[in-house]
Amino acid sequence: MKRNWKVGALSILGLALACTNTASAHHSFAAFDTTKEITIKGAVKVFKFENPHVSIILTVTDPKDSHTTDWFFEAASVRGLVITGWRKSTLKPGDVVTLTGHPIRDGRPGASLMRAQLADGTILQANPLAIQNY
Amino acid sequence: MNRNSRLQGTGGWAASRARVCSICVIGALASAMPGWAFAAGDEKLPQIPPSTIVPGQPLGALSKENLAKHRLKAPFDLTGNWMFSPAMNAENGMFDYLPAPKLTPAAKAIYDASIAAMTSGKNYKNDEALCWPAGMPESMTRVWPNQTIQLPTVIIMTQMLKHEIRWIYLDGRPHGDPDIKPPSYSGDSIGHFEGDTLVVETVNLQPKRHWIMTGIPAGPKLKIVEKIKLKGGGKILEDTFTMTDPDNWEGEWVNTKYWYRYDDADAEEAFCLPDINDNLLSTRDESNVR
Numbered sequence: 001m002k003r004n005w006k007v008g009a010l011s012i013l014g015l016a017l018a019c020t021n022t023a024s025a026h027h028s029f030a031a032f033d034t035t036k037e038i039t040i041k042g043a044v045k046v047f048k049f050e051n052p053h054v055s056i057i058l059t060v061t062d063p064k065d066s067h068t069t070d071w072f073f074e075a076a077s078v079r080g081l082v083i084t085g086w087r088k089s090t091l092k093p094g095d096v097v098t099l100t101g102h103p104i105r106d107g108r109p110g111a112s113l114m115r116a117q118l119a120d121g122t123i124l125q126a127n128p129l130a131i132q133n134y
Numbered sequence: 135m136n137r138n139s140r141l142q143g144t145g146g147w148a149a150s151r152a153r154v155c156s157i158c159v160i161g162a163l164a165s166a167m168p169g170w171a172f173a174a175g176d177e178k179l180p181q182i183p184p185s186t187i188v189p190g191q192p193l194g195a196l197s198k199e200n201l202a203k204h205r206l207k208a209p210f211d212l213t214g215n216w217m218f219s220p221a222m223n224a225e226n227g228m229f230d231y232l233p234a235p236k237l238t239p240a241a242k243a244i245y246d247a248s249i250a251a252m253t254s255g256k257n258y259k260n261d262e263a264l265c266w267p268a269g270m271p272e273s274m275t276r277v278w279p280n281q282t283i284q285l286p287t288v289i290i291m292t293q294m295l296k297h298e299i300r301w302i303y304l305d306g307r308p309h310g311d312p313d314i315k316p317p318s319y320s321g322d323s324i325g326h327f328e329g330d331t332l333v334v335e336t337v338n339l340q341p342k343r344h345w346i347m348t349g350i351p352a353g354p355k356l357k358i359v360e361k362i363k364l365k366g367g368g369k370i371l372e373d374t375f376t377m378t379d380p381d382n383w384e385g386e387w388v389n390t391k392y393w394y395r396y397d398d399a400d401a402e403e404a405f406c407l408p409d410i411n412d413n414l415l416s417t418r419d420e421s422n423v424r
Binding site: 029030031032033046048051052053055056057072074077078079104105106108110112 | 256295
């Protein structure tokens with residue numbers, strides 16, 4: 001994929017989970033590196049508030065050359081997010097948000113969503129690994 | 135003014151002829167439409183088709199006749215929503231069934247390939263993400279509630295994810311004849327109570343793209359015996375699986391899982407739709423080894 005995504009922060013964390021074979025819903029999350037966090041700021045392109053996984057496509061614009069990249073974030077189920085405060089009305093196309101997640105291992109612009117910081121500063125948790133016990 | 139009111143005004147022969155004609159027309163229509171008949175009174179009801187019972191096969195588990203048969207009272211009622219909890223199952227493999235048994239050489243080759251895939255950050259034959267059923271026993275360990283209804287003749291379990299359904303028959307029937315009952319992802323489950331335990335035997339499972347856990351397939355000879363108990367004052371469901379499949383592993387593969395009674399919300403719709411993976415990079419081909 002093309003380079004220079006506007007990455008706010010990339011930090012290596014300790015091993016978040018002892019188990020790596022977590023298949024929280026309809027698919028495994030083995031493709032995501034749970035030892036890393038990545039934070040991306042961009043504009044919401046798509047917000048699918050549906051089961052089995054809520055998903056967000058975030059368009060990130062490189063200020064240097066205005067090149068845009070779509071980032072794909074996979075979250076927990078509707079119910080899983082509702083209990084942490086998410087609603088269908090939480091995001092709409094064009095909203096600027098900051099998303100944090102575990103990046104996909106192969107380097108494509110994607111991640112499992114852990115949390116979101118909305119434009120007004122509100123932080124909503126969304127980590128499917130953390131809230132799958134609901 | 136309609137035809138009837140006009141005829142009412144004429145009286146005599148004309149009215150009689152009209153009534154006779156009407157009866158003839160209605161009779162002709164009724165005879166031409168074999169699906170319809172007249173019940174007592176004037177109410178028109180559809181005719182019930184003839185019985186389709188196959189000789190030797192059990193009466194439907196939801197039939198009133200079957201439900202009304204005298205049976206011993208079940209020692210417990212599983213009716214409710216049961217949530218699979220990863221935290222409650224951290225020591226038994228969580229979604230997987232660990233420790234795994236000693237695999238046959240053919241099965242071990244598949245399992246090793248799955249480990250290699252996951253070690254490289256890929257999913258291995260992630261059929262469930264492509265909308266193939268999880269099937270037994272994996273369908274029991276999805277994180278969303280398993281909506282269970284227990285009747286005297288059958289326990290009906292519907293897993294929220296993809297709405298996979300299983301029927302555990304309690305009415306004393308034997309396993310279905312595989313000659314007329316094809317293999318299925320939930321299999322053919324027959325249950326009975328032994329004291330405070332529900333014992334369920336499941337056979338005739340569909341092996342196509344069916345996995346017990348990643349890297350270990352559900353073969354055509356798979357047999358699952360479950361011992362189900364209610365514990366913790368009825369708030370915890372314990373299910374001990376004993377699985378045998380000589381094609382894939384040696385001896386018995388035993389694993390105990392736990393669920394908790396979930397009263398906080400109802401299950402929701404969660405079909406596996408054709409566009410389900412449009413926004414999910416982790417389920418696309420690049421993230422999968424086949």
